[in-house]
Amino acid sequence: MRKVNIAVIGAGSAGLTAYRSARKYSDSVLLIDPGPLGTTCARVGCMPSKLLISAADAAWNIQHASTFGITARQVHVDGVAVLERVRQMRDRFVAKVLKGMESIPELDKLDQSVRFVADHRLETSEGELIEVDRVIIATGSRPAVPDMLRLAGKRLLLNDDLFELSTLPKSVVVFGPGVIGLELGQALSRLGVRVRMLGVGGSVGPLGDTDIRQAALECFSREFPLDPDAQVNGIKEFADGVEVTFVNNGQLKTETFDYLLAATGRRPNVDHIGLENTSLALDERGVPVFDPHTLQCSLAHIFIVGDANNHLPLLHEAVDEGAIAGRNAAQLSDVQRGRRTVPLAIVFSDPQMATIGLQPSQIEQAYAGNYAVASFDFANQARAKVLGRDYGLMKVWAEKESGVLLGVEILGPDAEHLAHLLAWSIQQQLSVDDLLGMPFYHPVLEEGVRSLLKELKGLI
Numbered sequence: 001m002r003k004v005n006i007a008v009i010g011a012g013s014a015g016l017t018a019y020r021s022a023r024k025y026s027d028s029v030l031l032i033d034p035g036p037l038g039t040t041c042a043r044v045g046c047m048p049s050k051l052l053i054s055a056a057d058a059a060w061n062i063q064h065a066s067t068f069g070i071t072a073r074q075v076h077v078d079g080v081a082v083l084e085r086v087r088q089m090r091d092r093f094v095a096k097v098l099k100g101m102e103s104i105p106e107l108d109k110l111d112q113s114v115r116f117v118a119d120h121r122l123e124t125s126e127g128e129l130i131e132v133d134r135v136i137i138a139t140g141s142r143p144a145v146p147d148m149l150r151l152a153g154k155r156l157l158l159n160d161d162l163f164e165l166s167t168l169p170k171s172v173v174v175f176g177p178g179v180i181g182l183e184l185g186q187a188l189s190r191l192g193v194r195v196r197m198l199g200v201g202g203s204v205g206p207l208g209d210t211d212i213r214q215a216a217l218e219c220f221s222r223e224f225p226l227d228p229d230a231q232v233n234g235i236k237e238f239a240d241g242v243e244v245t246f247v248n249n250g251q252l253k254t255e256t257f258d259y260l261l262a263a264t265g266r267r268p269n270v271d272h273i274g275l276e277n278t279s280l281a282l283d284e285r286g287v288p289v290f291d292p293h294t295l296q297c298s299l300a301h302i303f304i305v306g307d308a309n310n311h312l313p314l315l316h317e318a319v320d321e322g323a324i325a326g327r328n329a330a331q332l333s334d335v336q337r338g339r340r341t342v343p344l345a346i347v348f349s350d351p352q353m354a355t356i357g358l359q360p361s362q363i364e365q366a367y368a369g370n371y372a373v374a375s376f377d378f379a380n381q382a383r384a385k386v387l388g389r390d391y392g393l394m395k396v397w398a399e400k401e402s403g404v405l406l407g408v409e410i411l412g413p414d415a416e417h418l419a420h421l422l423a424w425s426i427q428q429q430l431s432v433d434d435l436l437g438m439p440f441y442h443p444v445l446e447e448g449v450r451s452l453l454k455e456l457k458g459l460i
């Protein structure tokens with residue numbers, strides 16, 4: 001039987017980093033993945049979605065240049081060319097990952113799927129048994145599709161499928177106004193696809209603040225119909241599309257679309273890896289209980305990283321977790337708490353959305369009576385007006401006595417940059433006064449942060 005010191009299950013962003021981190025300490029590290037290789041981020045996630053969004057923004061900016069007195073006569077979106085570019089560029093990102101994997105010795109790689117058959121034993125899809133001293137689970141996640149949406153049959157699209165279409169569809173109903181739904185749904189709409197978006201429970205993107213959520217709803221609803229708490233009565237596949245019956249303004253309405261895009265969340269890939277054959281403690285979703293600082297599970301020799309642990313399903317977190325777990329798995333007698341960065345999530349919609357630090361509900365719970373919050377409306381911001389993008393709302397929460405920043409939510413132009421500025425400030429535990437002592441150029445979007453901080457100073 002093959003014997004391995006450290007087995008890394010999954011060669012995505014988390015697994016690859018875990019492998020490299022562990023390999024610094026041990027010669028016996030096996031990276032196991034049946035493929036497709038190249039990582040979710042590069043193949044079907046971060047990169048192709050951002051490529052589609054860039055195409056959409058190009059079309060949108062031309063169509064809306066009239067704000068500046070510039071009119072383009074005819075804007076033609078060539079759906080075939082748009083998707084070809086997305087795939088071409090996507091393939092380059094994937095190729096870069098695969099090239100990087102070439103430096104991994106062949107003996108360290110196994111192109112099969114594996115499952116646990118005991119705490120220290122894995123079985124490959126071909127029946128080979130592998131005795132393992134330590135294991136890092138890095139199996140990622142996959143779309144979670146409610147049964148009802150499967151009624152769309154062949155007309156059901158997942159994020160993976162969207163980028164493989166030969167041309168842009170004419171119409172798409174998007175289920176789930178979360179991160180993926182808003183990014184892809186808005187991009188499709190801006191590329192001329194008729195989009196309707198339906199959600200449950202009223203959530204919009206990752207936003208926790210009700211005012212910002214409302215502002216987001218208003219912004220997106222200007223571009224396509226969006227009901228974040230829809231009542232859907234039926235879904236039916238027919239030869240050329242899918243028919244959806246839902247309640248719209250109190251009336252039952254039936255509309256047909258080319259496709260139904262399911263963007264209703266993701267589930268960790270831990271249900272087919274034989275966890276039932278181990279003595280690992282699992283949570284209510286069947287995910288191994290683990291320590292987010294060490295990535296160690298209830299059995300000291302097993303670690304879980306990236307989307308598989310369902311904690312912070314984002315690329316930079318997957319990479320950080322892989323590095324921590326790789327080191328800890330290799331140094332089992334000296335497991336250490338790795339450094340976790342301040343929570344930061346960005347949605348590449350327009351306006352962009354960002355959440356940083358503690359969520360509003362967490363602040364209420366931990367700092368009740370001892371925090372202040374100020375908000376800023378981009379409608380009044382000089383730079384946003386110059387850019388013709390004067391919409392959005394931003395809030396910052398700070399502790400009352402110290403003035404230290406606790407959390408931020410942004411809906412606004414170029415939020416990706418403001419979000420980093422504020423995330424770095426929170427991580428440095430900077431206070432409102434510290435930040436107000438920094439330079440603010442004119443005219444820039446950051447001046448909005450200064451206005452907000454000045455208001456916040458008056459409240460703490």
Ligand SMILES: Cc1cc2nc3c(=O)[nH]c(=O)nc-3n(C[C@H](O)[C@H](O)[C@H](O)COP(=O)(O)OP(=O)(O)OC[C@H]3O[C@@H](n4cnc5c(N)ncnc54)[C@H](O)[C@@H]3O)c2cc1C
Pocket residue numbers: 009010011012013014015032033034035036037038039040041044045046047049112113114115138139140141159180269272273305306307308312313314315316318
């Ligand atoms: C549409 C979309 C857009 C996104 N955009 C962003 C973004 O802009 N920014 C951001 O930060 N995040 C984004 N994400 C999230 C990000 O892509 C993920 O958080 C990240 O890719 C997770 O990496 P991972 O290593 O955990 O998983 P993966 O990269 O999915 O790797 C898991 C690997 O495990 C393998 N595997 C599974 N089961 C087994 C088994 N039994 N045996 C062996 N191998 C197995 C799989 O083949 C796969 O290669 C996006 C996700 C999606 C879907």
Ligand SMILES: NC(=O)c1ccc[n+]([C@@H]2O[C@H](COP(=O)([O-])OP(=O)(O)OC[C@H]3O[C@@H](n4cnc5c(N)ncnc54)[C@H](O)[C@@H]3O)[C@@H](O)[C@H]2O)c1
Pocket residue numbers: 146175176177178179180181183198199200201202203204205206263264265266312313314345346347348
């Ligand atoms: N820019 C980024 O960083 C980025 C981009 C895309 C994805 N991601 C990662 O991928 C994860 C998954 O994204 P996601 O958008 O699939 O999940 P999500 O949790 O962000 O959104 C799922 C949405 O679907 C809704 N929903 C659930 N069941 C539904 C149903 N039956 N009908 C209609 N709506 C329903 C939910 O209310 C929610 O609004 C994100 O949490 C994020 O971590 C990140």
